[in-house]
Amino acid sequence: MSPSDAQRPTDIRKISVGGGRIVLNKLAGQIVTFAELSSTYPLKLLSPKVTEDGVAVVYALTYGGGLVGGDRVNLSVEVGAATSLVLLTQGSTKVFKTRPGDRLSSLPTQFPRPAHESTSPTTQIMNFAVAPSAALFLLPEPVTCFRSAAYNQVQTFHLAANASAVILDWFTSGRKSLGEEWVFSRYYSANDIWVEGKRVAKDVMLLEDDPVDASPLPRRQLRDKLAPYACFATTFLFGPLVQPAIKKLSCRYETIQVFKCTAPDKLIWSLSLVDDGAGAIVRTAGLEPEDVKMWLKEALRDVEELIGVDTYRRAFA
Amino acid sequence: MEGDDETYILLLLSDSNLPTGSFVASAGFESYLKHGFPAGSNSRSSETRTIAFIQDSLETYARSALPFVSDAHRAVHEFKRSIDATSEDTDASLSMEELLHSLSTLDQLYHDMTLNHPARRASTAQGVALLTLFTKGFSAPPSLKASLQPNKRAISINTVVDKFKTMIRREETQGHLPICWGLLTGTLNLSLERSQYLHLFLHARSLLSASVRLNEVGPYGAQQLLLHAVRPLVEAETSRCRNKKTGILDEEFDELNAGPATTWPLGEILAGRHDLQHSRIFNS
Numbered sequence: 001m002s003p004s005d006a007q008r009p010t011d012i013r014k015i016s017v018g019g020g021r022i023v024l025n026k027l028a029g030q031i032v033t034f035a036e037l038s039s040t041y042p043l044k045l046l047s048p049k050v051t052e053d054g055v056a057v058v059y060a061l062t063y064g065g066g067l068v069g070g071d072r073v074n075l076s077v078e079v080g081a082a083t084s085l086v087l088l089t090q091g092s093t094k095v096f097k098t099r100p101g102d103r104l105s106s107l108p109t110q111f112p113r114p115a116h117e118s119t120s121p122t123t124q125i126m127n128f129a130v131a132p133s134a135a136l137f138l139l140p141e142p143v144t145c146f147r148s149a150a151y152n153q154v155q156t157f158h159l160a161a162n163a164s165a166v167i168l169d170w171f172t173s174g175r176k177s178l179g180e181e182w183v184f185s186r187y188y189s190a191n192d193i194w195v196e197g198k199r200v201a202k203d204v205m206l207l208e209d210d211p212v213d214a215s216p217l218p219r220r221q222l223r224d225k226l227a228p229y230a231c232f233a234t235t236f237l238f239g240p241l242v243q244p245a246i247k248k249l250s251c252r253y254e255t256i257q258v259f260k261c262t263a264p265d266k267l268i269w270s271l272s273l274v275d276d277g278a279g280a281i282v283r284t285a286g287l288e289p290e291d292v293k294m295w296l297k298e299a300l301r302d303v304e305e306l307i308g309v310d311t312y313r314r315a316f317a
Numbered sequence: 318m319e320g321d322d323e324t325y326i327l328l329l330l331s332d333s334n335l336p337t338g339s340f341v342a343s344a345g346f347e348s349y350l351k352h353g354f355p356a357g358s359n360s361r362s363s364e365t366r367t368i369a370f371i372q373d374s375l376e377t378y379a380r381s382a383l384p385f386v387s388d389a390h391r392a393v394h395e396f397k398r399s400i401d402a403t404s405e406d407t408d409a410s411l412s413m414e415e416l417l418h419s420l421s422t423l424d425q426l427y428h429d430m431t432l433n434h435p436a437r438r439a440s441t442a443q444g445v446a447l448l449t450l451f452t453k454g455f456s457a458p459p460s461l462k463a464s465l466q467p468n469k470r471a472i473s474i475n476t477v478v479d480k481f482k483t484m485i486r487r488e489e490t491q492g493h494l495p496i497c498w499g500l501l502t503g504t505l506n507l508s509l510e511r512s513q514y515l516h517l518f519l520h521a522r523s524l525l526s527a528s529v530r531l532n533e534v535g536p537y538g539a540q541q542l543l544l545h546a547v548r549p550l551v552e553a554e555t556s557r558c559r560n561k562k563t564g565i566l567d568e569e570f571d572e573l574n575a576g577p578a579t580t581w582p583l584g585e586i587l588a589g590r591h592d593l594q595h596s597r598i599f600n601s
Contacts, residue, residue, distance in 0.1 A: 152573055154573070188573060188578070190572075199425075199426075199429050200429070201429055201432060202426070202429045202430045203430070203432055203579070204430065204576065204577065204578040204579060205578065205579055205580075205582055206380065206578035206579070206580050207580065207582075208580070212376070212550075212553035212554060212557055213553060214372070214546075214549040214550040214552075214553040214554075215549060216545070216546075216549070217368060217372065217546055217549060217550060220369070220372045220373060220376070224355075224369070225369075225372075225373040225376075225581055225583065225584075226582070226583055227355065227356040227357070228356040228357075229583065232582045232583075234582075253593075256590075256593045257593060257594075257595045258348075258351055258352065258590065258593045258594045258595060259351075259595050260351055260353075261351065261352050261353035262353055263353045263356070263357075264352060264353045264354055264356050265352070265353075268352070268586055268587075268590070269586065270433065270585070270586040270587075270589030270590050271589070272432055272433050272434045272589055273434070274432065281432050283582065283585055283586045283589065284586075285582065285583060285586055
């Protein structure tokens with residue numbers, strides 16, 4: 001998709017099921033305002049008041065706190081020049097194969113579910129256009145896929161000159177409290193990042209509960225190859241506002257010295273610079289989602305002053 | 318005769334003495350062991366550690382790299398067909414430009430999708446080594462040059478390889494291994510199926526030689542694994558990924574189900590941490 005597609009204004013009445021649109025602009029001074037903030041079932045967008053100058057916060061919520069097979073969310077976001085948008089979720093994005101407790105007779109008639117819901121995947125498509133000197137902070141809670149759930153997430157980011165972005169994309173092994181660990185059927189996440197019309201990174205992660213049969217070798221299940229960790233996070237950092245954060249993390253990374261370990265650490269991370277050092281990709285894995293969250297909260301501390309203490313606390317609550 | 322030629326090329330390319338630089342790459346295996354993986358490995362034999370790594374590494378490599386091997390090979394195949402279809406005196410430079418454009422577009426996408434830096438580094442080093450091998454090791458020896466007259470097709474395709482190498486030297490393209498492999502095997506008339514299979518076989522075999530160098534398995538043990546463990550695995554992964562594509566050569570493309578992807582996030586982290594090892598014997 002070209003940047004102009006992402007920036008083309010959409011008529012609000014044309015938003016289809018699961019659609020959403022956020023357009024943030026700057027008025028005189030430090031006042032930011034939503035030219036558009038609209039969504040349709042099952043997506044819901046809420047914007048709490050924030051005190052930080054030039055910063056707006058939007059919560060992307062789903063009815064019932066989760067998504068089911070067949071659900072399609074299509075969110076389009078424009079972050080206007082010299083504004084900052086923080087996009088959060090409330091609690092992890094839970095992906096069910098089917099809506100719990102749903103029976104045909106109990107379906108709300110105003111929201112008929114597609115008949116194929118139990119077999120088709122849940123899909124979230126998000127397109128972001130970040131204008132010059134603007135910043136996007138995409139800091140959701142992790143995605144948690146429940147037993148047999150199938151999930152696709154495709155995010156595209158178009159950053160203009162001097163635009164910045166912090167993009168967090170993470171997932172957990174499932175509903176551990178119920179003994180569900182890596183028992184979803186599919187998790188697909190693509191992050192396609194463009195800066196000034198040039199692609200700088202395209203990360204596509206695919207986890208499928210579908211090991212090949214290479215008998216006599218044992219089948220490798222997801223839990224075999226991801227053990228001992230239950231949470232994986234990828235953070236993309238791009239643009240001038242996050243240079244101090246990249247620099248600090250790089251320095252910290254370079255001081256690590258790995259000697260022979262007898263067992264894996266409880267948390268592990270890696271950092272790779274891309275786009276001649278203008279961007280960084282940080283990957284983190286931890287025994288528990290909470291371990292990863294605490295690590296991220298500390299590692300991304302420089303973001304706090306960009307979005308305000310309260311908002312930062314909400315992001316990593 | 319065609320089949321005999323192909324078999325001979327296959328023998329040449331599967332020679333473990335080929336100077337392709339793979340002996341300095343462990344694709345994250347050294348880092349994996351150093352970090353204490355696989356989890357619970359104290360109770361496991363070093364042989365099962367090697368097998369586990371090969372399984373996970375080959376799965377993610379097949380899904381992320383094979384689409385690029387296939388498309389580079391297909392692009393070369395298309396080019397050869399267009400050369401054969403034109404008359405002797407037609408200028409081939411137009412389709413040559415098209416092929417070079419396809420190859421560098423594939424190369425750029427592979428670069429943008431290969432995000433850990435030791436993997437990037439190893440991939441470009443081995444890609445360039447392959448092309449050097451082609452120009453230095455597959456050209457006619459001086460004493461036989463006069464009697465080995467290349468045909469029009471061979472001349473054109475050799476020119477493509479030279480031009481692509483020049484583009485790499487000028488840093489106009491990266492020269493990643495899967496693209497160079499597809500170009501090389503397409504140029505040498507290896508079928509797509511054999512090219513795919515051999516590429517995954519060589520990946521697995523170089524992991525086994527890394528395992529030997531890391532003292533995990535002995536040379537005979539490695540040979541046993543190559544015969545009894547790697548074979549079914551390479552077959553299964555080749556067959557799962559043989560129809561995967563990059564989307565660059567096709568108008569219709571189901572990216573979510575048929576596109577390249579990384580399937581092992583833990584492997585990405587461990588491979589990315591390669592350079593942090595206090596002491597190491599491999600470059601990746």
